[in-house]
Amino acid sequence: MLDTKYDHKKVEEGKYNYWLKKGYFEAKNDDREKFSMVLPPPNVTNKLHLGHAWNVTIQDILSRYKRMDGFDVLWIPGTDHAAIATEAKVVAKLKEEGINKYELGRDGFLKEAWEWKDKYAQNIRSQWAKMGISLDYTRERFTLDEVSTKAVNYAFIKMYNDGLIYKGEKIINWDPEARTALSNEEVIYKDIEGAFYHLKYFIEGTNDYLDVATTRPETLFGDTAVAVNPKDERYNKLIGKNVILPIVNRLIPIIGDMHADMEKGTGVVKITPAHDPNDFEVGNRHNLDRIIIMDETAHMNENALMLKGLDRFTAREKLVELLKEKDLLINIEKITHSVGHSERTGVMVEPYISKQWFVKMEPLAKGVLDNQKTKNKIHFVPKRFEKILNNWMSDCHDWCISRQLWWGIRIPAWYKDDEIKVQETSPGDGWVQDNDVLDTWFSSALWPFSTLGWPDNTDLYKKYYPTDVLVTAYDIIFFWIARMAFQGLEFTGKAPFKTCLSHGLIRDKDGRKMSKSLGNGIDPIDMIDKYGCDALRFFLTTNTALGQDLRFDEEKVKSTWNFINKIWNASRFVLMNTENIKEFDFSNLTFSDKWILTKLNITIKDTRKYMDKYEFNNVGSILYSFIWDDFCDAYIEYSKFNMDNISTKSTLLYVLTNILKLLHPFMPFVTEEIYSKLSIKEEESIMISTYPKENKDNNYIDTLSLMDEIRNFITKSRTIKKDNNIKKDDKYDFICNNEDASNLIKNILKLTIENKIEDTNSYNELVIESKTDILECKLTYYYKISKEDEENKLNEIKKEIEKLENSIQRRKKLLSNAGYIKNAPSNLVEEEKTKLKNEETNLNLLKEKLN
């Protein structure tokens, strides 16, 4: 028997380990149809936040649903080594201990990093366990493990040989803190206070100067030209002349280039090809020198002359002083502009020329775009997210994949003198391996198949690839989804997943993004402690339409807990009354039994429909109202009058069993707890029981509309009784043309024999009447009434008449509309006619009362 109150801590304890030990989470690789997913691997150093909780719950709901529904489910867990993110954290930790990364050396550092990784991976696993998610740990992977490394090397080498990877010199985003290149996606633009420094670039041989505005004056040491727009009448006659570079006193040419925007700034722009991506392009067009003026830590080098050795910000201050001294500074104009920052270290990114490895994007992107036009396309849910992918794919730059880090998969390229060989192992003596590692996304791009043992043609790969669904928040579509898409197509010829399901982001109660800096983050583990994992899961997945952001509201988690408590108590009632039922017996069903069984069928059908469409919010409200409104508030109350009927008891138990199963993907723990107490159960665990199917044998469609009429009649009676202050022992008379309805109404409204009246003289009457094709009922209360009450009563009747008349008028108008009759579906028209007829009958009844 269940405790009197739902205690989530007690319920959740021990169950996860039980499932794990039983091997329920493991894919069996048998001949059943498969359903496979890979878990988006969290960064190994992360603590899981509410967004992860949401993400994994959606996946777990799918796994549990599919598993119960007869699929061989493979759900692969794993973690991402997160190259720069982890390295930055390990560096910071070492720094606290007074250890410098570079002094420690590559091998020593990696040892530290692996220890760090092992510790954090364990944290993540325990958080997954708290969430109750059914991962197949026997297939767990890490993006830096042997299997993944093998796949990455294979992919790199093949792409190099196919000309899809090349080494080239370009301007990249440089992180001077981590001393590495970054991809465009690792740069976060932030608005900061800055300034336009207006400098005097004197024209050679004159006393005239050009006003050149720049936000990074210290880069002037690397200037090799000044550009104006060739169409700009103010300056175009100067093209071909030289200007004197301030401080440096080097002559540089004035060139004409469309890059100079006449509308912007002063219309004159300094060109620093080694330190700006646009200038780099201009430099290529005009064959300009590239002068690098900083080192890898963003300190000025010898090209910065007297500023050598200063870091970039000090150098700027110093330079401004020098310019002022020499009267070369016109003014400083304060502006707010957006400047790139490293996503991981937070420092300002320095555009920097550097030799890096790149993935040639154009052919790969085309592959994805072409595939999206075929029937093998990736289906996005919601559909609109496909556009994000397509947009990104049709406008993407080559992908910088080399990182000057140690924590990652080392690039399989070997050098000897001027020779380069790309292969997995050293070609021999004297060959030195590339020092750089690969962008972490290069390995995660292969995740859906590298986890399955690709490039070997393993059994896992053969059966489970491509995967069925990939679930992520929409903000990661271009970081990851896009990259998996083109790598999947490139290497396996197939999109790596059939469906991409995107949920939104979690916001706080005021709609702000949850972030560390705002301090408004909520730890899912705290919520689990307070309300239980089941409440958190149900709240997360049923409170918003897919793809929409979710506002976190603790009150709602609380009310979800109440819902679970309601289920708990209903279950207590059922268990109390069905302890000795060992076999279902439906031979003697009452009217309300038939009704709830039919309702259950509808609920199962609708639930399946919305589960298959991933519309969990709809599943949530269907189950909520079926359980609370139909099962608890109505059926359980009705069943109390038939407790000597074995079929009613069977129905109670049967419906509860199905409710538990329908809820199980959402609330694995509490459903398992209650299921374990049922007197009839098909399996030892609800996890391996079968997902409900409609039961055609117990389907009684005609009970539905009659029950609706009965429930309406009951509500109407209660309202009127309350409004008129009818007492428990007031006399009544009741007639009804349907026996089932009559019994139910009498029981629920407590119309006892004792109060039935014979002699109606000297009483006032209060009549509640229903007269439709389905049900004709009349309940009359006899009571002493004051004059005032009498008037109130009349007024109410008048109000009701007015309401009915309006409604009748509206319906008549509608039904006299030829367009409606012609175009609307005929069942709707019929329904309107029936309603009209019923309303007219009721109107007449009321009018009679007035007379």
Added chain:
RNA sequence: GGAUUCUUAGCUCAGUUGGUUAGAGCACCUGCCUUACAAGCAGGGGGUCACAGGUUCGAGUCCUGUAGAGUCCACCA
């Protein structure tokens, strides 16, 4: 500049290929400790669906425009 989401009850949100009297939770009001549940039960109030047009027999839903809020991408000398 491009893309995209949102605006529905006091609050947070649903609302299916358009179907005619728009739903839920919380909050609010009234009455109940009725034997599963007072974290509950029974009943009730509350919305010209941001605004303006259009298409249609019919618009919260489709189209155009306006206003406001959010997000992403690009640019940012």
